[in-house]
Amino acid sequence: MPYEVRGVVARGKGEAVSLETVLVPDPGPGEAVVNVQACGVCHTDLHYREGGINDDFPFLLGHEAAGVVEAVGPDVTGVEPGDYVILNWRAVCGNCRACLRGRPWYCFATHNAAQKMTLADGTVLSPALGIGAFVEKTLVAAGQCTKVDPKAKPAVAGLLGCGVMAGLGATLNTGNVTRGDSVAVIGCGGVGNASVLGASLAGASKIIAVDVDDRKLTWARDFGATHTVNSRTTDPVEAIRELTGGNGADVVIEAVGRPETYKQAFYARDLAGTVVLVGVPTPEMTLDLPLLDVFGRGGALKSSWYGDCLPSRDFPMLIDLYLQGRLNLDGFVSETIAIDEVEEAFAKMHRGEVLRSVVVL
Numbered sequence: 022m023p024y025e026v027r028g029v030v031a032r033g034k035g036e037a038v039s040l041e042t043v044l045v046p047d048p049g050p051g052e053a054v055v056n057v058q059a060c061g062v063c064h065t066d067l068h069y070r071e072g073g074i075n076d077d078f079p080f081l082l083g084h085e086a087a088g089v090v091e092a093v094g095p096d097v098t099g100v101e102p103g104d105y106v107i108l109n110w111r112a113v114c115g116n117c118r119a120c121l122r123g124r125p126w127y128c129f130a131t132h133n134a135a136q137k138m139t140l141a142d143g144t145v146l147s148p149a150l151g152i153g154a155f156v157e158k159t160l161v162a163a164g165q166c167t168k169v170d171p172k173a174k175p176a177v178a179g180l181l182g183c184g185v186m187a188g189l190g191a192t193l194n195t196g197n198v199t200r201g202d203s204v205a206v207i208g209c210g211g212v213g214n215a216s217v218l219g220a221s222l223a224g225a226s227k228i229i230a231v232d233v234d235d236r237k238l239t240w241a242r243d244f245g246a247t248h249t250v251n252s253r254t255t256d257p258v259e260a261i262r263e264l265t266g267g268n269g270a271d272v273v274i275e276a277v278g279r280p281e282t283y284k285q286a287f288y289a290r291d292l293a294g295t296v297v298l299v300g301v302p303t304p305e306m307t308l309d310l311p312l313l314d315v316f317g318r319g320g321a322l323k324s325s326w327y328g329d330c331l332p333s334r335d336f337p338m339l340i341d342l343y344l345q346g347r348l349n350l351d352g353f354v355s356e357t358i359a360i361d362e363v364e365e366a367f368a369k370m371h372r373g374e375v376l377r378s379v380v381v382l
């Protein structure tokens with residue numbers, strides 16, 4: 022018997038989301054049904070709603086979630102009912118060319134549930150990032166469930182499921198930031214401020230936070246920024262160079278996802294420095310850079326999917342740091358909201374009032 026639950030659905034491009042009845046199948050082989058306890062509102066959910074990811078409407082939104090496993094399919098051994106888990110969108114396959122080369126964080130064939138969740142009339146839903154978690158219960162591949170210490174509250178733990186992990190990992194894994202590095206982060210929403218926090222954790226000597234909104238910059242200070250720049254009033258490239266002896270930062274993280282901010286990142290890094298693009302662009306965006314500058318400035322231009330994380334390695338470790346009081350994850354939870362308040366949360370995100378609104382179920 023499928024479960025009948027409530028979930029947040031985006032029916033069409035730019036249309037307000039609605040709370041709908043969702044049918045969740047019993048878990049089949051390799052699958053798990055999870056009772057979602059909390060799910061953060063990520064900018065990527067808004068990208069889906071705006072048609073910026075693809076056109077596979079209707080979407081079941083939500084993908085930064087924690088909860089408790091309700092049921093597992095017949096052959097599942099990794100998790101069992103009652104386990105407290107963070108949902109991940111990188112259930113690695115173990116067999117693709119990336120996995121076989123020992124680089125599973127690049128896995129090219131990650132697992133999702135084989136069965137589909139549907140609306141009451143049978144319309145198949147596309148779950149955001151293969152999860153779909155603004156819903157009371159969701160169906161995922163069992164490998165998408167990563168067990169963590171249940172002492173961490175769901176509203177906080179769930180954030181590691183996407184944006185905060187992406188930001189932390191952009192710095193720690195993709196940017197390879199280490200002690201003594203100078204780091205600049207352009208765009209200090211939930212993702213960018215997690216990059217700031219990652220730089221602080223890694224021992225970066227200078228952490229320059231850039232945003233167009235002073236509220237984000239105030240929060241950036243709480244996560245360890247040593248300097249802040251409001252790029253609405255100050256040229257960020259010049260400011261970052263000035264703060265780094267005229268050179269630029271060793272690592273610049275772009276956490277907006279726009280060509281103009283990418284260019285700022287490109288020119289704000291030191292020679293042989295690294296740019297990490299963690300912001301997600303939309304399909305029509307293009308980048309125009311002098312090829313000679315790309316060559317002449319050397320270094321590395323990287324993009325970071327999910328912070329190049331390996332959930333099984335990174336989630337339990339980061340939750341432990343959090344429980345020891347060494348990783349300020351609480352600072353990302355701006356507010357907790359009910360499941361029917363996601364549309365309002367998008368508006369608050371748009372107005373820059375929150376780092377994360379978190380749906381608590």
Ligand SMILES: NC(=O)c1ccc[n+]([C@@H]2O[C@H](COP(=O)([O-])OP(=O)(O)OC[C@H]3O[C@@H](n4cnc5c(N)ncnc54)[C@H](O)[C@@H]3O)[C@@H](O)[C@H]2O)c1
Pocket residue numbers: 063064065068183184187207208209210211212213231232233234237252276277278282298299300301302325326327328370373375376
């Ligand atoms: N790569 C990944 O795996 C991954 C994962 C999650 C989210 N993302 C993406 O990261 C981006 C940020 O997500 P978020 O949830 O933090 O969104 P957000 O809306 O909370 O944050 C975006 C921030 O950028 C700032 N900003 C906007 N225009 C700017 C400009 N011109 N210069 C400087 N700052 C500017 C905003 O004020 C805001 O603080 C989005 O594109 C999202 O889709 C990527």
Ligand SMILES: [Zn+2]
Pocket residue numbers: 113114115116117118119120121125127128129130131
């Ligand atoms: Zn793989």
Ligand SMILES: [Zn+2]
Pocket residue numbers: 063064065066084085183184
């Ligand atoms: Zn996300």
